[in-house]
Amino acid sequence: MMRARAPGFSAITGALAALLVWAGHFTLIYGAHALACERGFADAALLGLPAVPALVLGASLAALLAVGLVGWRAWRRLDGSLAAEAGEDAPRFLAWLTLATALLAALAILWEAVPVLLLHSCR
Amino acid sequence: MQHSVFSPMGPEAARIAELAWLLFLGGGAIFLLVMLALLLALGGGEGVRRRLGARRAILAGGVAFPVAVLSALLLHVLGVAAALGAGGREPALRIEVTGRQYWWEVRYPAQGITTANEIRVPVGRRIELLLDSGDVIHSFWVPALHGKRDMIPGRVTSLRFSLDRPGVLRGQCAEFCGTQHALMAMLVIAEEESAFAAWVARHKVPVAAPADPTLALGWQAFGRAGCGACHAIHGTPWAGRSGPDLTLLGERRSLAAGTLDNHQATLAGWIAGPQEIKPGNAMPAFNTVLDGKELRALAAWLESLR
Numbered sequence: 560m561m562r563a564r565a566p567g568f569s570a571i572t573g574a575l576a577a578l579l580v581w582a583g584h585f586t587l588i589y590g591a592h593a594l595a596c597e598r599g600f601a602d603a604a605l606l607g608l609p610a611v612p613a614l615v616l617g618a619s620l621a622a623l624l625a626v627g628l629v630g631w632r633a634w635r636r637l638d639g640s641l642a643a644e645a646g647e648d649a650p651r652f653l654a655w656l657t658l659a660t661a662l663l664a665a666l667a668i669l670w671e672a673v674p675v676l677l678l679h680s681c682r
Numbered sequence: 683m684q685h686s687v688f689s690p691m692g693p694e695a696a697r698i699a700e701l702a703w704l705l706f707l708g709g710g711a712i713f714l715l716v717m718l719a720l721l722l723a724l725g726g727g728e729g730v731r732r733r734l735g736a737r738r739a740i741l742a743g744g745v746a747f748p749v750a751v752l753s754a755l756l757l758h759v760l761g762v763a764a765a766l767g768a769g770g771r772e773p774a775l776r777i778e779v780t781g782r783q784y785w786w787e788v789r790y791p792a793q794g795i796t797t798a799n800e801i802r803v804p805v806g807r808r809i810e811l812l813l814d815s816g817d818v819i820h821s822f823w824v825p826a827l828h829g830k831r832d833m834i835p836g837r838v839t840s841l842r843f844s845l846d847r848p849g850v851l852r853g854q855c856a857e858f859c860g861t862q863h864a865l866m867a868m869l870v871i872a873e874e875e876s877a878f879a880a881w882v883a884r885h886k887v888p889v890a891a892p893a894d895p896t897l898a899l900g901w902q903a904f905g906r907a908g909c910g911a912c913h914a915i916h917g918t919p920w921a922g923r924s925g926p927d928l929t930l931l932g933e934r935r936s937l938a939a940g941t942l943d944n945h946q947a948t949l950a951g952w953i954a955g956p957q958e959i960k961p962g963n964a965m966p967a968f969n970t971v972l973d974g975k976e977l978r979a980l981a982a983w984l985e986s987l988r
Contacts, residue, residue: 666749670752670753670756673756673757673760674760677757677760677761677763677764678760678763678764678767679764679767
């Protein structure tokens with residue numbers, strides 16, 4: 560019986576990619592928001608929009624796009640190419656894991672971005 | 683005297699209490715549901731157990747349900763936070779409160795009043811408290827009024843509220859601030875507009891040297907013992923700022939930030955041995971500075987400040 564090939568480094572970073580995007584998003588909005596308030600940009604405007612919410616929303620949309628891309632690629636792998644690898648569990652598991660972490664990361668990004676729509680900055 | 687989050691005295695505390703009930707009841711209901719599922723999983727029939735263990739049930743109960751409940755809760759809580767944070771109407775009265783080890787300095791800048799450990803407010807008016815600290819981090823918490831707000835050295839935080847009806851609300855420092863943290867209480871006294879105005883007016887009357895011989899001895903003892911180095915009394919030469927302002931001291935309900943009831947006997951005991959009552963507070967003992975007669979006279983005079 561052939562042993563399943565161990566997944567390579569790229570497979571693992573693939574499964575972690577969405578969570579890394581979430582971590583980056585979290586660090587960025589947390590740091591930028593605190594810095595903006597500390598430096599007195601609470602009411603600053605950017606192209607006519609309030610700067611702090613605009614920054615958070617922009618970062619959130621970008622992060623959601625990136626996470627969506629990761630999830631979509633995992634979905635496609637589950638759907639198509641894996642049929643050719645029938646019998647090997649690891650790639651299938653990793654694709655599921657990638658998809659699940661992408662959903663988790665998307666939810667976390669959404670939950671972190673919602674307050675900016677409902678609360679004042681810097682209070 | 684109100685000292686419970688479950689008997690809110692104003693609209694802000696009421697919203698927080700509602701949220702607490704929602705969490706208690708909602709959390710309780712979900713706990714019961716989970717226990718029911720557990721019972722069925724352990725003792726249910728074959729069919730029930732198979733359906734509970736199906737992927738669809740796990741995704742619905744383990745993923746979709748928590749996501750939906752937590753998302754709804756997040757939106758609701760943010761709505762409450764936004765309502766509390768925005769504070770509604772512009773405040774009609776601003777009061778500055780400074781936390782100190784282990785008491786509260788209370789200032790009414792527009793009225794030119796400084797007092798301590800009791801915050802008098804008129805009912806119906808929108809109030810803003812501007813909170814800071816003179817030493818370490820304290821936390822201002824009057825459970826029947828609003829949520830906690832930290833008092834941070836070098837930074838002013840604010841709390842906006844209004845009270846619908848007269849009442850006395852007890853508050854407590856809610857951030858460990860030193861050995862006497864537990865004896866750092868305060869009262870918020872809500873009264874009708876006319877009573878509040880009368881209190882402000884009484885505060886503005888300069889305190890004069892008393893004619894009564896006993897009270898006059900108390901006045902002299904206050905000066906001789908050097909009390910005025912730390913304490914101020916409106917209209918007198920004494921203007922110390924490191925201890926509580928003692929104008930209208932006789933009207934206050936408690937002594938040493940909620941430590942003792944306030945009357946002549948406790949006043950004398952406190953002045954004689956404050957370190958026995960509240961060890962580590964900033965006030966030294968005067969039992970060797972003043973004799974018994976002076977101490978009684980001083981307590982009588984302080985009680986007469988009303």
